Amino acid sequence: MARPPLHGFPAISIALPALADKLRHDLPLWCMGLEEPGLARHLAARALLSGGADLALCGAGLALWAWQRAPLEPGRVILLREALAAVPPSSWSSSLEAFLRQLLARLEGRPEADEVSALLASGDAGLAVRVLLPRLRDPGQGLGWLASAWDGMLRLGSPDLCAAALSACPWPEALLPLRSRLAAEMSFYFDAPEAALRHLPDVDADMFGAWAAYHRAELLLRLGEVQAGRELLNALFLALPWHTHLGLKLHALAVPLPVAPPAAAEDASILVYSWNKAVLVRQTLTSLARTDLHGARIVALDNGSTDGTGEVMEACRELFPPGAMSVVRLPVNVGAPAARNWLLSLPEVRARAWAVFLDDDVILPESWLLRLLGAGRANPDCGAAGCRIVSAGRPTCLQSADYQLFRPGGGARTFQDRPDLVNVFDNCAGGLDAGLFTYARPAVHVSGCCHALRTSVLAELGGFDISLSPTQFDDLARDLRSAVAGRGAVYCGDLAIAHVQHSSLAKAKGPAAIGQVMGNKIKLEGMFAQADLDAVSRSGLAALWADLAAKWSDLAAR
Numbered sequence: 001m002a003r004p005p006l007h008g009f010p011a012i013s014i015a016l017p018a019l020a021d022k023l024r025h026d027l028p029l030w031c032m033g034l035e036e037p038g039l040a041r042h043l044a045a046r047a048l049l050s051g052g053a054d055l056a057l058c059g060a061g062l063a064l065w066a067w068q069r070a071p072l073e074p075g076r077v078i079l080l081r082e083a084l085a086a087v088p089p090s091s092w093s094s095s096l097e098a099f100l101r102q103l104l105a106r107l108e109g110r111p112e113a114d115e116v117s118a119l120l121a122s123g124d125a126g127l128a129v130r131v132l133l134p135r136l137r138d139p140g141q142g143l144g145w146l147a148s149a150w151d152g153m154l155r156l157g158s159p160d161l162c163a164a165a166l167s168a169c170p171w172p173e174a175l176l177p178l179r180s181r182l183a184a185e186m187s188f189y190f191d192a193p194e195a196a197l198r199h200l201p202d203v204d205a206d207m208f209g210a211w212a213a214y215h216r217a218e219l220l221l222r223l224g225e226v227q228a229g230r231e232l233l234n235a236l237f238l239a240l241p242w243h244t245h246l247g248l249k250l251h252a253l254a255v256p257l258p259v260a261p262p263a264a265a266e267d268a269s270i271l272v273y274s275w276n277k278a279v280l281v282r283q284t285l286t287s288l289a290r291t292d293l294h295g296a297r298i299v300a301l302d303n304g305s306t307d308g309t310g311e312v313m314e315a316c317r318e319l320f321p322p323g324a325m326s327v328v329r330l331p332v333n334v335g336a337p338a339a340r341n342w343l344l345s346l347p348e349v350r351a352r353a354w355a356v357f358l359d360d361d362v363i364l365p366e367s368w369l370l371r372l373l374g375a376g377r378a379n380p381d382c383g384a385a386g387c388r389i390v391s392a393g394r395p396t397c398l399q400s401a402d403y404q405l406f407r408p409g410g411g412a413r414t415f416q417d418r419p420d421l422v423n424v425f426d427n428c429a430g431g432l433d434a435g436l437f438t439y440a441r442p443a444v445h446v447s448g449c450c451h452a453l454r455t456s457v458l459a460e461l462g463g464f465d466i467s468l469s470p471t472q473f474d475d476l477a478r479d480l481r482s483a484v485a486g487r488g489a490v491y492c493g494d495l496a497i498a499h500v501q502h503s504s505l506a507k508a509k510g511p512a513a514i515g516q517v518m519g520n521k522i523k524l525e526g527m528f529a530q531a532d533l534d535a536v537s538r539s540g541l542a543a544l545w546a547d548l549a550a551k552w553s554d555l556a557a558r
Contacts, residue, residue: 335469383487386446448475
């Protein structure tokens, strides 16, 4: 049966199981995800050139979806115009080509992205207003400046700046639908769900219908109107049956991972280590104390701090039931891997089934522990269970989701004289969190910011490699070693943990700090044989397809 078309998207009639088989055979990386811009462009272009009618329609649909998600990016505009030329005209909105032609002409004056990024990275909204607004008012180049600045302005967290930018930019009548689409996006990330919903009727259905339908569904879910949200997502997935994330999200709503029983928490240790982060560790332990711990044991390690971090940890023991929390004080900083191993060596930690590590700068939701343990218990072969990591401020940005592994040597090189053997795919790519990663599935690696490790696997394979001191890549190395042994990870995306800071590389200041990170990357590259990483990549891809095919078949049967 033909599926209903959606606002210009090509209609696809092939059944879900057959579509999964076709995509797996011809475009095996499709299952990894469609939100990372580089891979999405690659897959859409390959599908359009495949010579198969069904695959070409999937590629055209992906090109349109990718453009609706970020309509100011010239690369996505160009890809969509290529899709328009490759797929029969009857599949498209009649006005789309003319709209894209005008938009691309306006984007030709787009300034260098690095120039705008440097301005917005300062975090000074006042400076951004003074520099950007005069340029945004330029009739010839204003939209080009908006295209370079829009994502960064959203991330700056100033809705007033975003609104001022939309007002300052001169809008030809033909492109006014784009202004309404951007205003709705701004409202989605900054306003309460009820207010954001009121902007969606202003979004042009012919141009941005799928984007508006998805965001309406997501807002309904956030308001607790789960049935209405699921119905909208189901209708959207029927029209876009190739969409990896939509199918996974829809299935997770229908068949959520089980939550562990409260008694399971008694078999878990929660481990926090810190060095000179007194303010942040107090915030983390206070947040932890407000959650449902159900008898879990907490151990905090002061890694040789000189700023009172140890005293803060001692004082925070009063936040928990008597005897629930203990503190380890080290006289010197031994580095993150050794601190983790020290905690794992404690008899009370080894005696429990799960060692749950938390960074010292996180904010936790109330029922996080049982949800994380539930994911691990539902996947008895996994060595680790992790979750979605997001920023602590607004708008909410993705820091990590499910990490997968490309084949060795298949990606960009970190060092010019050698290919990367450890070629990790970060499919959320630091994007704004629109809710498309709220699913569960197998992963090669999960963020060490909040992950539960199975102590039986640690006893078998060892803990963290101290050659990667003081920090960076030690959690990835452990997960890869576990994956090589057939004990991969599971990603539980319906659980989000807010992380106050960012990765070590993002925080690195100066050549010495950056050199430390790059040095550890070289060490990581030498830890694994190419054949082992190739086997992990292949088995990981097979696991993703098995998971996706099973879930698509289940959705088709509902």
